[in-house]
Amino acid sequence: MPTRQSLYFTGPRRVEVRTEDCPVPRPGEVLVRTQLSAISPGTEMLIYRDQAPKQLALDESIAALEGNFQYPLKYGYAAVGEVVRLGEGVEADWLGQRIFAFNPHETHFMAPASGLMRLPEGLSPEDAAFLPNMETALNLVMDGSPVIGERVAVIGQGIVGLLTTALLARFPLEELLTLDFYANRREASATLGGHALHPDELPTALHHHADLIYELSGAPDALNTAIALAGFDSRIVAGSWYGEKRTALNLGGDFHRNRIQIISSQVSTIAPRFQGRWDKARRFATALQLLAEIRPARFITQRFPLSEAADAYRLLDEYPQQAIQVIFEY
Numbered sequence: 001m002p003t004r005q006s007l008y009f010t011g012p013r014r015v016e017v018r019t020e021d022c023p024v025p026r027p028g029e030v031l032v033r034t035q036l037s038a039i040s041p042g043t044e045m046l047i048y049r050d051q052a053p054k055q056l057a058l059d060e061s062i063a064a065l066e067g068n069f070q071y072p073l074k075y076g077y078a079a080v081g082e083v084v085r086l087g088e089g090v091e092a093d094w095l096g097q098r099i100f101a102f103n104p105h106e107t108h109f110m111a112p113a114s115g116l117m118r119l120p121e122g123l124s125p126e127d128a129a130f131l132p133n134m135e136t137a138l139n140l141v142m143d144g145s146p147v148i149g150e151r152v153a154v155i156g157q158g159i160v161g162l163l164t165t166a167l168l169a170r171f172p173l174e175e176l177l178t179l180d181f182y183a184n185r186r187e188a189s190a191t192l193g194g195h196a197l198h199p200d201e202l203p204t205a206l207h208h209h210a211d212l213i214y215e216l217s218g219a220p221d222a223l224n225t226a227i228a229l230a231g232f233d234s235r236i237v238a239g240s241w242y243g244e245k246r247t248a249l250n251l252g253g254d255f256h257r258n259r260i261q262i263i264s265s266q267v268s269t270i271a272p273r274f275q276g277r278w279d280k281a282r283r284f285a286t287a288l289q290l291l292a293e294i295r296p297a298r299f300i301t302q303r304f305p306l307s308e309a310a311d312a313y314r315l316l317d318e319y320p321q322q323a324i325q326v327i328f329e330y
Helices: 041-048 129-145 159-168 181-191 199-207 222-229 281-294 306-318
Strands: 003-011 014-021 029-038 081-087 098-101 108-112 149-155 175-179 195-197 209-216 230-240 261-264 300-305 324-328
Touching: 003 306, 014 281, 014 306, 041 306, 081 261, 129 159, 129 230, 129 281, 149 159, 159 175, 159 281, 175 209, 181 195, 195 199, 195 324, 199 222, 209 222, 222 230, 300 306, 306 324
Parallel strands: 149 175, 149 209, 175 195, 209 230, 230 261, 300 324
Antiparallel strands: 003 014, 029 081, 029 108, 029 324, 081 098
16 A cells, blocks of 8 residues: 655654555545645744643644644644545546645645645745745734834744735835844845844834834744834734743833734634635635745745654754744655
């Protein structure tokens, strides 16, 4: 029987690649051969470091992610591949189709054809792997609703921060300030139009408060930086998922009197005020178009075969300053 290789998180700072029987598609399903998949360093580092809430469902909106954050588990949600086998009832034009799927890291997987996204001609597999991050960035911008002439700050220039910066740079803002500790991310941010600073430079560089601040660093303490950046009636969009990490927020100073808003943003849902006109299909279509325009594959810094997955996660854990986006190639 044909086999596949699947990545499992098996314990704190432990991953292994297991050989499994390759699934056979059932009616309405297809078998996909993966070409590449992108690591989501925010969520996957929480799993790798055992910082994700154990009883929380992996993602109730993604069929391929069942169960909760208990070891051992498969994870990942940015797979690009080719349909290589059809189940009964699937239209013949799916065979050979290039697709994107929210699926864990593995060489082959089975999925309902209705749950796959066909990739447009001209979009490279590398750019397509950024679809979840671009969808997240689009959702963040919608939730923050920037206004012409506003001063906007983005804390954290990992890949979600960079893509959010790329979208915000299209607005006629007065200023777009970005903050990150790592030089390679600041350099990438500057190419997108951000005024990129090390956080230590902030006290001397800040001449006025920001109207809109995005906290995308994954570090809960950065929310205090966001509060310090905010002025009267400023908006803070909290887009990071902190897992079980905790912090003490400074809510006793300017936060109280300045009527600062903290907005939770998460991509699995669309803000109620947009739901009359926006659904996930429209958001995906917009994200695919933005991928074709921004071409984020330039932010791939390392490529690993799946067999070297342990090295990939060790790099992200111990040397994050060396990486922006890491992908597996199959």
